[in-house]
Amino acid sequence: MRTVLVTGGTGTTGRRVAHFLRARGVAVRTASRHPVPGDHQHVIFDWAAPETFAAAVAGVDGVFLVAPISDADPAAAVGGFLDAAVAAGTRRVALLSSSAVTDAPSGLGALPPLVRDRVPEAAVLRPSWFMQNFVGSHPVAAGIRERGEIVTATGRGRVAFIDPGDIAAVAGHLLFGAPIPDGELILTGPQALSYDEAAAVVSEVTGTAVRHTSITVEELTTAIEAGGVPHDYARMLAGLDAEIAGGSEDRITTTVRDITGAEPRSFRDFLLAAHPAGKAA
Template identity: 50%
Template sequence: MAASGTTLVIGATGTTGSRVTAGLVAGGHRVRAAGRRAPAVDGAEAVRFDWEDPSTFGEALAGTDRVYLVPPPGAPEPEAVMVPFLRQARAAGVRRAVLLSSSAIPAGGPAAGQVHRALPGLFGEWAVLRPSWFMQNFTGGHHHARTIRDRGTIETATGDGRVAFVDADDIAAVAVHALTDAEAPDTDLVITGPEALDHGEVAALLTEITGRTVTHRRLSHDQVRERLAASMPAGFAALLAGLDLAIAGGAEDRTTDTVQRLTGRPPRDFRTFAEHEIT
């Protein structure tokens, strides 16, 4: 794809969207940074976009030929709004779409899996990013970060299941490649960190690095679902609690070479991330 194209980045102030926007700008690409309040991002054109307001779609899409897609937060059935948007995007001239999904959700699965299934019928050039669980889930306002700060615990129903946690910087680097490479991107990109850890091992690393005792508190599926439902839609809470059980069964105990293969550098490991990002 020619470097002269323009990319619409949906969720341009979010965990991955902000990094994708910065990476595209740094590479000299034209970017429309989209958000509910038309976010001001250096080097990018700000544009208002709201999944709940289809009247914002046309202006956001004007003049773009690529789009980075982040589903509506907490939506258990995002295809209801995303697929009509993607049809509109195709009609407006978008020819490459890159969707953020999850390693836990295949094409045709729940949530973004339904959008994943629809993409091949809409675009000749498309990719789905399926990252493992974010290292950033242990920082800022995320649930794990809050329980670590408040109670010194990581609370999951994952048992001894391992996860190859991945840094959002690495996810964004893969996204920039998928959006800008001259060749059509790989279509299904499972993105992981370099090692799989269980939550007990994560807690031990955090204890060592921060000097504060952190433990893994094992909850039941129902306990996790009920706790999550206090801060998000019940259907999405049930989906996330179910993913904990999948982790317990070994579904995320794998690593891939996606970051190294597409960016030319190894993915960041959890210890290095924690030493720099968690205090």
């Protein structure tokens, strides 16, 4: 690839993809709605403003695609962008999807078939839940920091949490030109953990007692709504926890190793890197 466009270039995964590719000599153009001081290859890009598409994709061979997260049905905007990109010469797109998203006629599930249909070389990445959710500003991390508590409706369901750095490495290898494997690209960490088990690891690594409290889907929906989230979206988010409780994420794949040649980082190692001095989350 001569030039790769990274949408969501300032986000959790996008900035890691940009770093991976630049470290290997790839020309990277990052894109977001706001300027990035010091990044001379950054372009202003807004999913709600199709007039920003042409400048973003000009001369671009590959795209790391992060769909607009605020749009419940983003197919129209993404389809217009893909048409502009392919017309400009883009051949390969790596779409960041989710292991919780299945192909569907509408919503986020419409994006994987859309990308496969319109792009000559399409890779759909379906990562499990991010380890990053346990640090920083995410509600899970906030609960750990403020109350020593993780609240979910997952029961004893397990998740093979994944380091965003491993997702970026997979995307980077594919955008660097690695062959796109056949079949689903489900990305997981090396171990599936329940939130009880994850809380125990957080407690051990940080030195702060952390517990997991399991509540009902209805209670979680109400709690999410209290944070200002619309009811339907809150219900959808809580429903994902119910699916975890039913075993939807209790799986481990070798996709990260198969594509990058390296084992994915464990949850414990991720936390040790995030809290080297045993600080609270």
